[in-house]
Amino acid sequence: MLRSAFNRSLPLSWRTTLPLSRSPYAVNVARRFLSDQARSQIQKAVTAHPLVVFMKGNPKTPQCGFSRAVVQILDLHQVPPEKMKTYDVLEDQELRSGIKEFSEWPTIPQVYVAGEFVGGCDIVLKMHQSGELEELLEKHHIIPKVADEATANAQAS
Ligand SMILES: N[C@@H](CCC(=O)N[C@@H](CS)C(=O)NCC(=O)O)C(=O)O
Numbered sequence: 001m002l003r004s005a006f007n008r009s010l011p012l013s014w015r016t017t018l019p020l021s022r023s024p025y026a027v028n029v030a031r032r033f034l035s036d037q038a039r040s041q042i043q044k045a046v047t048a049h050p051l052v053v054f055m056k057g058n059p060k061t062p063q064c065g066f067s068r069a070v071v072q073i074l075d076l077h078q079v080p081p082e083k084m085k086t087y088d089v090l091e092d093q094e095l096r097s098g099i100k101e102f103s104e105w106p107t108i109p110q111v112y113v114a115g116e117f118v119g120g121c122d123i124v125l126k127m128h129q130s131g132e133l134e135e136l137l138e139k140h141h142i143i144p145k146v147a148d149e150a151t152a153n154a155q156a157s
């Protein structure tokens with residue numbers, strides 16, 4: 001979906017030669033900025049599902065250990081598939097660079113909850129360990145609250 005959306009919105013504009021005045025070597029670098037259209041496509045994508053992951057590969061066959069770790073953590077929380085959407089950035093180089101500019105975060109994977117950037121692998125792992133991830137997923141009704149689940153189980157039995 002997003003891939004074709006991206007193809008339609010291309011090319012991203014390039015603005016060039018910002019001098020790095022802080023560098024002792026004063027190198028000129030090319031900087032790339034997201035077009036408004038590409039930004040709005042990403043904005044739509046991250047809000048279209050409660051949980052959105054930009055990763056390398058897909059949940060069944062991740063192509064990088066960092067992406068794999070994020071998927072495994074989300075699996076531990078039993079995130080239902082319908083609540084989660086993943087995008088394989090290896091299939092779309094524009095998305096791969098665009099998402100980094102969007103979040104101002106330089107790496108993949110990237111996890112979004114309720115349209116907000118949460119973090120990459122390290123942050124998600126820390127949040128998992130501290131219990132914050134569970135709280136966040138519960139807060140946005142991505143997974144049931146433990147208490148709600150216990151009630152549902154009691155009613156079912
Ligand atoms: N410390 C990072 C690890 C992720 C990372 O370093 N990703 C690299 C290698 S997969 C990356 O995205 N590099 C840029 C790219 O491949 O586009 C995190 O917490 O997510």
Ligand code: FES
Pocket residue numbers: 056063064065066
């Ligand atoms: S693809 Fe090499 S570390 Fe992610």
